[in-house]
Amino acid sequence: MTKFIDLTLSGISDGAIYAAVALALVLIWRSTRIVNFAQGAMLMITTFIASAVINSGGSYVLGFAVALASGFVFGAVVERVVVRPIEHAPPLNAVILTLGLYTLLVAVAGMIWGNTPRSFPAAFSLRGYKVGGTTLLFTPNDTFIVLVVIAVAVALALLFRATSVGLRMRAAAFAPEVARLLGVRVGRMLTLGWALAAMTGALAGVLVAPSVFLGPNSFDPILIIGFVAAVLGGLDSPPGAVVGGLVLGLALSYVSGYEGSALVPLAALAILVIVLMIRPTGLFSATKERRV
Amino acid sequence: MTAVRGALRASMLLRSVALVVVVGVVLLLVTESLSSYRNLQLADGAYYFCVLAGLTVLAGSSGQISLGHGAFMAVGAYTVAKLGNAGWALLPELVAAVVVTLVVGIPVGMAASRLRGPYLAGATLAFAVGLPALADKFPSFLGGENGLSINPPVPPSSLGASFPLERWEAWIACAGALVTLFVFYNVIHSSIGRSFRAVRDDEIAASLVGLRVGRRQTLAFALSAAAAGLGGGLLAVVTQLAQPGAFPLQLSLTLLAGVVIGGLGSLWGAVWGAALLVLLPNWTNDIANSFSLSTSVSHNLPIAVYGLVLIGAMLLWPSGIQGGVRAAVAAVRPRVAGRAGRGRPAAVSEAGAGESPVPVSSDQAASDEAAKAPSER
Numbered sequence: 001m002t003k004f005i006d007l008t009l010s011g012i013s014d015g016a017i018y019a020a021v022a023l024a025l026v027l028i029w030r031s032t033r034i035v036n037f038a039q040g041a042m043l044m045i046t047t048f049i050a051s052a053v054i055n056s057g058g059s060y061v062l063g064f065a066v067a068l069a070s071g072f073v074f075g076a077v078v079e080r081v082v083v084r085p086i087e088h089a090p091p092l093n094a095v096i097l098t099l100g101l102y103t104l105l106v107a108v109a110g111m112i113w114g115n116t117p118r119s120f121p122a123a124f125s126l127r128g129y130k131v132g133g134t135t136l137l138f139t140p141n142d143t144f145i146v147l148v149v150i151a152v153a154v155a156l157a158l159l160f161r162a163t164s165v166g167l168r169m170r171a172a173a174f175a176p177e178v179a180r181l182l183g184v185r186v187g188r189m190l191t192l193g194w195a196l197a198a199m200t201g202a203l204a205g206v207l208v209a210p211s212v213f214l215g216p217n218s219f220d221p222i223l224i225i226g227f228v229a230a231v232l233g234g235l236d237s238p239p240g241a242v243v244g245g246l247v248l249g250l251a252l253s254y255v256s257g258y259e260g261s262a263l264v265p266l267a268a269l270a271i272l273v274i275v276l277m278i279r280p281t282g283l284f285s286a287t288k289e290r291r292v
Numbered sequence: 293m294t295a296v297r298g299a300l301r302a303s304m305l306l307r308s309v310a311l312v313v314v315v316g317v318v319l320l321l322v323t324e325s326l327s328s329y330r331n332l333q334l335a336d337g338a339y340y341f342c343v344l345a346g347l348t349v350l351a352g353s354s355g356q357i358s359l360g361h362g363a364f365m366a367v368g369a370y371t372v373a374k375l376g377n378a379g380w381a382l383l384p385e386l387v388a389a390v391v392v393t394l395v396v397g398i399p400v401g402m403a404a405s406r407l408r409g410p411y412l413a414g415a416t417l418a419f420a421v422g423l424p425a426l427a428d429k430f431p432s433f434l435g436g437e438n439g440l441s442i443n444p445p446v447p448p449s450s451l452g453a454s455f456p457l458e459r460w461e462a463w464i465a466c467a468g469a470l471v472t473l474f475v476f477y478n479v480i481h482s483s484i485g486r487s488f489r490a491v492r493d494d495e496i497a498a499s500l501v502g503l504r505v506g507r508r509q510t511l512a513f514a515l516s517a518a519a520a521g522l523g524g525g526l527l528a529v530v531t532q533l534a535q536p537g538a539f540p541l542q543l544s545l546t547l548l549a550g551v552v553i554g555g556l557g558s559l560w561g562a563v564w565g566a567a568l569l570v571l572l573p574n575w576t577n578d579i580a581n582s583f584s585l586s587t588s589v590s591h592n593l594p595i596a597v598y599g600l601v602l603i604g605a606m607l608l609w610p611s612g613i614q615g616g617v618r619a620a621v622a623a624v625r626p627r628v629a630g631r632a633g634r635g636r637p638a639a640v641s642e643a644g645a646g647e648s649p650v651p652v653s654s655d656q657a658a659s660d661e662a663a664k665a666p667s668e669r
Contacts, residue, residue, distance in 0.1 A: 035410035037417070085607055091409035092357055093606045096552060099359070099413075100602025103545050107596035111589045220541055224421055227414045262429040265422035272415055273403050 006137035007257040013142035015249020016149040020204035021226025022241035024197040029235050031173045031193030032087055037098040040223030041105035042198055043205030046071040048113055050206055051120055051214055060123055067202045075198025079191045109216040117215030145207045153242050169193055221265055228272040308477040312470050319466045328458035333570050338465035339526035340566035342472045344550045345559055346519030349476050352557020353485055354512035355492030360416035362544035363423035364517045365524030367393045372525040373440035373534035382445055386525050393521020394514055401513025405506045420544040424536040439535020465526045472519050476559060488512050549598035552605050
């Protein structure tokens with residue numbers, strides 16, 4: 001029973017991270033109809049930058065802020081330079097392009113920082129809370145992770161629902177031609193969408209790095225699980241991404257706890273295939289029908 | 293002479309046999325003169341060719357993309373390693389690798405035939421990451437992180453006592469590549485290949501003329517998985533090792549780079565791609581040495597080049613090396629290209645792949661454009 005509670009708790013904090021990655025993917029999918037397979041590598045780069053800041057004497061908060069800022073800039077640059085030219089090409093081009101970007105970034109990170117994973121500091125203590133003599137598998141740092149992800153999700157929701165920029169971004173994604181006629185700078189909105197998404201991804205990277213260590217390939221499983229979470233939530237819906245992330249975090253935590261961590265990627269694959277077969281629109285999609 | 297030509301023109305089977313014999317004789321002569329290191333490289337190129345040929349038939353003919361072929365190579369390699377350690381001979385071992393991968397590939401292909409674009413990419417990506425991890429789950433059966441090692445193949449005594457092992461390995465791998473070439477040449481130029489292309493170009497039209505779209509795609513996927521299994525089995529024979537570290541996600545992306553470089557949909561493209569996958573690490577090593585770069589740079593340089601190639605190809609040159617060669621040939625000899633185009637309509641749609649990495653016929657491209665207008669479908 002204790003094990004079940006522990007797995008549930010660690011599933012929640014894993015799920016928060018998956019939710020952040022899924023949010024990043026969903027934001028990009030909504031604005032440009034592209035699944036950004038380079039997301040895992042982009043958040044790896046920003047986490048390395050944060051690590052460099054912290055190692056050269058900066059505080060954790062400074063490193064965190066630098067990661068988010070560099071993620072924002074990085075996302076905007078990627079959209080503007082490599083994604084813009086293929087936005088109207090067949091979907092396969094975007095898939096291959098983002099995978100190429102992933103490959104390039106992993107190689108560049110390996111060149112600069114080496115392929116050996118290194119440690120990354122956590123914001124708060126990694127010692128579990130004590131409840132009545134037993135130590136839970138939930139740490140102050142996990143609390144921090146969950147709260148930060150909730151804060152970001154709420155902030156994004158407010159941005160989209162309650163601000164004029166958010167309205168313009170939704171218009172640009174939903175009906176680019178009409179939005180352009182009404183004076184929305186569609187290109188800028190798409191760039192902003194990518195920037196926000198990359199920033200959310202950068203956040204996930206900094207949050208997850210203490211537990212997976214920081215190396216060029218450390219975040220591959222997280223990207224795939226984030227993708228599954230996004231599809232679970234419908235790939236179109238930010239609340240769906242958050243719920244999908246949490247559901248997947250719990251499910252994979254049980255798989256890992258009871259069957260071994262080697263099965264986690266395969267379990268994610270199984271969940272992905274089952275979701276796509278049974279309910280291809282995901283659990284939370286607004287669109288009625290979708291070609292998968 | 294005219295009789296031979298007529299026979300070749302009449303029978304595809306004869307043509308493919310002639311092709312395989314010619315290529316085989318050339319390879320045989322080449323291996324005689326190569327150093328043992330070059331022979332090993334040839335063997336590497338041969339098993340890469342098997343995998344890339346499968347991928348290119350999948351992507352170019354049936355229009356699907358797989359990022360999971362590294363995992364299929366792992367299936368082939370582990371089959372060969374397990375059976376080799378159980379005392380099987382080389383040929384049945386490799387046949388078993390193909391059969392096992394085919395059996396694994398059918399259910400994966402059935403799932404894949406229902407997925408499109410980014411969904412298919414994501415699912416096969418998860419497959420590539422997930423499957424090699426099984427070695428950790430069953431350490432006593434699959435050897436865990438260290439994998440399974442196997443004994444090197446022994447050249448038959450009839451070839452002489454001093455026959456170099458590397459040349460024998462090159463022969464084995466090239467034989468596998470020739471079998472792959474024979475099979476896929478016939479698949480591409482037969483009614484099966486035409487049905488694949490029909491499904492690729494217009495699924496609705498294909499199903500209206502009675503093709504079962506899902507089954508055709510499953511068949512294409514299973515065939516290409518089997519080729520990847522053969523490639524993986526040959527890799528295990530050549531490297532004498534099957535371990536999860538040999539089949540990372542990077543391998544699947546490297547294979548993708550290989551087919552994109554070669555140009556999807558053509559067997560010649562697979563040759564280009566395989567050659568590049570083997571030679572590029574060599575070249576970048578030389579470059580790194582001559583500029584005395586550190587090892588972390590030189591190890592990652594080929595990967596960086598693959599990434600740049602994938603990005604660059606999508607931005608500048610979506611039809612790959614073979615597409616470029618075809619365009620150059622067409623520019624130099626318009627008359628010949630025109631005649632070839634009249635004779636084989638399929639070649640026209642392949643050459644028309646200016647926009648998409650997967651050759652798409654012009655009406656398909658038009659309908660894609662039309663579909664984009666309402667933006668949601």
